[in-house]
Amino acid sequence: MASMASRIPDLRGMAIDDGRYKLTQLLGAGASGAVYRATDFLAETADAAQRAIKVLPKTNASKDVIIRQHREAFLHQRVSDHPNVLSLHDAFEDEDFIFLVMDYCPGGDLFHFICEENAYFLNDELVRSVFVQILDAVHACHAQGVYHRDLKPENILCSADGSEIYIADFGLATDAEESYTFGCGSLQYMSPECNGQDYDCNIPYVPKDCDIWALGIILVNMLINCQPWESPTQSDQYFADFLLHRDDYFDRMPFLSKTASALLSCMFELNPKYRMNIPELRKTILGIETFFAVDDQLPTANAMLQRLDGVLDSLLHEDDEECYGSLPEDMAEEVLEEEVTVEEVIVHEAVVIEEIVTVEEVDLSQLHPDNYYKMQEMGSSVSAFVAAYGDDCESATTSTTCSDSSGPPTPGTYAHDPQIEIPDIMEGEGLGQIRVRLPSPARPSKKLEERPSPALNILEHLGMAAPV
Known part of the structure; x- marks a missing residue:
């Protein structure tokens, strides 16, 4: 999808606005x-x-796009009074554009603080404070x-x-309690039911539940600076591994405490x-003492990565004996006795690490639902969660993966635009005269109805799929 900067x-x-505002700097485009x-x-x-002013183009825009633009202003204004929602001060339009006047935030976005400032890693207090603010803002919007x-x-x-x-950015927001607009949002933060690829598209999803899923991904980003998977589909190798090993998938991620891992498992209920x-x-969140693993909880694979770092550092030494002496003791003896090169040791270590973190490719269609998905007996109550895990909880493990594994290598965190921007259709005209009206659900295409899904038996097991 072309960036809006290339079309404006x-x-x-x-x-603009009779000279009241002057646009001085392009902050970004989506x-x-x-x-x-x-x-x-x-x-x-x-x-x-x-101020920050969002400019939405009207030229050559379809009626549906104009409706979506008006709806963005309408819904943003509805929740604008919460202290953790970006304030929308004004909204107006001319023949070519709609303008949304908001607070200017010089600090940038959360992505910057996660990926460039590394602000939240190993910082329990800041994680707790910021994530609770996010929860409060989203909860206020839902209310x-x-x-x-x-x-x-x-x-x-x-x-x-x-x-x-x-x-910020309510461009894809809705006030519909159920939606047939599948694929709405950004793929890495999208819930499986919103993505719709492995689900029966005759059944609407609940946008409120999809926001909860996205909050879980954001929490993973803040804690370990990466994504747990690329997309919530069976074709994604990381998500497939999560489906197979739900009880310990997050236990195998480096640096996460047992309690944080258990919380994430609850947030990512299918x-x-x-x-x-x-x-x-x-x-x-307020009751978790630490989100990060203490030293005795760090996976063995992390030690292997540190050993590999030692090997790489040793390449800086010119003298062979000094080089060998900088290696971990067992590896140095191996090099000296067998007269293998440092480069060969590096390759050997890399292969070992790759064997530990390799994700097994599986055919999910061959799995019986009872083996594939076990309904959590504790449901969703906090009391059951605390009773099951406590401060020093240890998740039950049904995985056949080596317990020393740090889990699969997770995809990196990077900025991206929404996968799709098809809104639920409503009718209205003019800012300040917006009327929000739920649509009659559109029937999915025949292609979607006939598409075979290996997950259909799983969805029936969950009571989420209509009988075929």
Whole structure:
């Protein structure tokens, strides 16, 4: 999908709203519009003098796109009074554009603080404080009947030090309690039922539950700076491994404490009905002493990676004896006795590590539902969660993977646009005169109805698929 920056002319220097605002700097562009820094010449304070203005193009836009743009302004304004939702101060339009005037956040977005500042890694207090703010903001939106559907670090803005957050970008938000708009959002943060690839598309998904799933992905991002999988489908090797080893998938990720791993398992319930709700999540987050593994919990594979780092460091030495002496003792003896090169040792270590973290390819269609998915007996209550895991909990393990494994190598965290932007259709005209109306559910295409899914028996087992 082409970036909106390539479809909007450069508006820097442009004065809008009878000269009140002047667009001064392009801050970024996404799938639906561009965001500019702007000066407000009528601002009462110096802080208010700088605004962020989102520009949504109307030229050549379809009626559905115009409706979606109006809906973004309408729903954002509805939740704008919460302290952790980016304030929308004004919205107006001319013949070519719709303008949304918001607070300017000089700190950037959560993605920046996760990937570039590494602000939350091994910082329990900051993780707890920031994630509770995110939970409170999303919960407030849900209480107002607004479901975001594109929660991700790029859509969460931050204060200058990353300690305060503001939910932003309601371009894919809806107030529909059920939706047939499958594939809505950003793929890595999308829930399986919203993605729809392995689900019966005759049944709508619940956007509120999809936001809970996305919150789980964001928490993984904050804790270990990576993604747990690329997409929530059986064709994704990491998600397939999660489906097979749900009880210990997060235990095998480096640096996560047992309690944090157990919490993530609860957040990623395949059946949305059993997913933890936000009040439960909030209480549990506040009760977790540490999200990060202590030294005796770190997987053996991490030690192997450190050994490999030692091998790489040894290449900096010119003298062979000095080089061998810098290796771990057992590896140095192997090199000296067998006269193998350091390069061969590196290859050997890399192969060992690869064998540990290799993801087994499986045919999920051959798995019986009872072996594939075991309904958690504790349901979704906090009391059951605490009783089952406690402060020093250890998840039950049904995996055949070596207990020393650190789990599969997880995909990197990187910025990305929504996969699709097809809104639920409503009708309305003009900002300030928006009328939100739920659509009549559209029947899925015959192609989707006839597509075979190896997960269908699993969905029937969960009570989530209509009989064929």
